[in-house]
Amino acid sequence: MVQIIQGKDVSLNQLIEEFDLQRNDDENFFREWQENLPELNDLERQNIAEIKTEYQHLSRYPILEPVVKMVVLSPLLRLAGFYQPPFYIASEEEVEISSEDEGTIIR
Template sequence: MAQVIQASELTLHDVKEKFNLQQVDDEQFFREWQDNLPEVTDGEKQWLDRVKADFISISEYALHEEVVKMVVLAPLLSLAGFFRYPFHPDAEVQVAAKDEEEIVRGKIDVLVLKQQLWVAVVEAKNKQFSVDKALPQALFYMLKNPHPSQPTFGLATNGSHFMFIKLMRQDTPQYGLSDEFTLRRRGNELYQVLAVLKRWQQTTIAGNAISQTTNLSYH
């Protein structure tokens, strides 16, 4: 009988070994978090300033994952346009990978769809962990994207720190990472996070990357 493994238990080494996945450090591999970003309006900045202030306030207490998701992720996805037509949210989506020896299973908490295409995946966990803890699970979900010929994009966040991911599955699967954004610095780096999400939303609607997937893993 095949052994069942939860996606949340995977290490980065596990994912690399199981899927022959390689990290690419060349900054030219992943320009989509830096180039041609849309403007973040003054109104959006004011809203994101409130999001940051709210998170800093509630972070003094022990936080349930759903509270962090409501305070930080929901405003970001809303401002980026992922809750409006042609996108719509789904929830409790099961993902699995099987071979003769084991089955890896995971649950996606929020899935935003454009027709039958994956656009955003949110996996909610605990704000006390580094975003590095979210990376293996995020990559596992991204590898299960049903459109392997197109690049897959993701965001790993614990509510206060954010890191974008790009995955290419042609030939040898490869991934690259953005710089890490944080609410713990002066200013508000949610502006940059929103700009990247807005670019991916606009690109998807324009049809320039029809099978593009955004996987947001919140660990």
């Protein structure tokens, strides 16, 4: 009988362990993503390599969006100069929705 596993119920680490998945580090795998890019200096290459290594380690386990933002997105935005003028980064404003039903408040 075929076993069906829901994506929400499995981690990358489980797939690696159970199905012997292997990372493909072939630089030509998605060649179209690498064409016509500016050259990086040695420090930028080193920073990107560190970000990649940290993400690859953490991605084997359940990882939530705030961790991805902290480990990957924020350092990449810094390297790209998005924290410097003329750019400005604003966070989302908090929105609260509340409903009461038979003495129970749901937020």
